[in-house]
Amino acid sequence: ASARADEPVSEGMVSILEPFIDTIVICTLTGLVILSSGVWSEKHENEFSRTDMVIVEGSFDESKEADREVLYHYFNNTGQESVEKYTGTILVENGRAISNGYTLLHARSIAENVRFIVAGEDPYSGSLRVENGQLRKEDITIIGESLMHSAVLTSVAFGKGYFGDMGEYIVPISLLLFAFSTAIAWSYYGDRAVVYLFGQRGVMPYRIIYVAGFFVASFADTTLVWTLSYVAIVLMTLPNLFGIMLLRREMKDTVKAYWQDFDAEKAKTKETK
Template sequence: MLVDVLNQIDSIVWGPWLLILLVGTGVFLSCRLGFLQVMKLPRALKLIFFARNKGDGDIDSFKALCTALAATVGTGNIVGVATAIKLGGPGALFWMWLAAFFGMATKFSEGCLAVKFRQVDDQGNIAGGPMYYIEMGLGKKWKPLAIAFALFGIMTAMLGSGTTTQMNAIVSSVNAGFGVSTYITCAIVTILVAIITFGGLQSISKTASKIVPAMAVIYFIITVIFLIMNASEVPHAVSQVITGAFNGTAAAGGFAGAGLMLTIRSGIARGLYSNESGLGSAPIVAAAAKTKWPAEQGLISMTGTFIDTIIICTLTGLTIIVSGVWTGTTNGAEMTQSAFATTYGSLAPFILTISLTLFAFTTIIGWNYYGERCWEYLFGTKTIKLYRIGYIAILASAVFLKLEAIWSLADIVNGLMAIPNLIALLGLSGVITAETKKYFNHLAIRDAKLKAYKARRIGKK
């Protein structure tokens, strides 16, 4: 009964209206910013490694990005992509790309506002995110909206994306791949998370900056090798993605077929769930980056969507389509495992288990920080330990909860987070544009001075 009610609420929250609002906000911001996700992407990718990290902040820009990626690169990149293709066919991958393309402008805007309106708490740490730019940017009368975002953020961290769904993904995957008891795995993960999270942002970001690049590179290599070994099938897979995006997909094998609207909805919904553009989570950690230019951190934040969806989700999607398993009866992680098995054989369960475990584990520690900042906004810093204890307790009990209800609840609170955030992004679009112009004017002046200096040096010689 409860599951049915949650599913009905979920279908309302994640109905066409929210998808249109999410993508529409991205389209609007893309137009206002001159499609900087295309024009400025090379600079954004360069900044990941070469940002100057000057200015106020708790961690450098690379660690801020890794912490954000720790939370976004999770089960959605494996299970979510498989689900989207199972429901909507190969064409769903195209709509994931489209959502990510416009989502990059949204993610830029979130990172920009996060730095612009960040505050310092009573312990000297940076505090920022949608709750702060709603209250400080839109004005005090909008504080109820900021409170709503913080409440939904805590619920998402403690009851949804941060704890239960990820722990269930880890314990079930490890049990299937290595035969380890779910209770033993749950205990080990809980202890590791407790050690990391009680160390605060420095501990979380340090862990994320080591695990995230490693897991991304490993998964990239595994999937690229798969696609190279099946190179002859890749052009046909890409063709299926393009044609399926505009025509839907006919029934084939165990695949029930999908109309165009189902294909679009599946791709956009799963894509946004994976990269979290517009949901308001990533700017919470972007605010802590060491920079004095809001737009600079916006560019770095933007690369998170590019890495998560354009690269990682694409590799997963093409692997599934090339293998042909999407027309069978499997779904979710089992489908992805079946895809790897067509080339890697008996190694497939181990590949998937390691990938899924790393992805889910980093999501747990990333979302812990998001929830903690939301908690601090509502209740102050003195009760942070209470939040952390509650987070760990819920994580430890995740294996006893019903998975279907967990996923529905996670979807609902995740979607509700987006509404206050999107209202703020639209209302503060003028601030975003002004900060962007200020940053690029600064770069133009700096480059002109550098060019003149080099010319003088050459002249003296």
């Protein structure tokens, strides 16, 4: 809507550069860092996300082959899972659970050295009600050792590299820059789409909803935020793919004409020299 280009293909060539750098280059390098560091298969201390955490009945031990087999079926929903979500009470003393008969799972792994914290830093003592695998008390923070994923895993991986502990700051700085640029770009894309669908009168309500979404996401569970973003990306991708299929012949002709003009201009420039 705001691009100044004689040919739509030239604008498209510029537009594909950003996802190429983000997806092919940056994501590949990040994946190599995670794999080479080995942290993807190690447990590290972290604050547990409620959406990644579930409490199940029974005491499981990852060192036992039978327990690993049972948990494999549970995590992968193979239809052979026999694990039941725990409902009951957990007794906690000075931040540590003293009752048995359950296992706390986080990020597809058995959590270890679990601590229950209240008010940000004070060890919790008392009873915690669990229903269908989830804690009912919302103001409790759970910290322990487990597998990790997403930005936390990436930060730890970079911390194992050449830059040492300073490497952990690469991810938050990169995320800040990436999030800022993405927020501006996607806001504008949505702005233009709203103008096309509803006219100029729809821009202000759209901007209010967009900014409100950022506010909610700032304190919402990150797993939930990422899940919603994945759904939104799919909803955005499907109509685009459908449009590409419908306009494939026009696109092919446009690209062909663009390269013909490009080659002709290039040849003309050589003759001039």
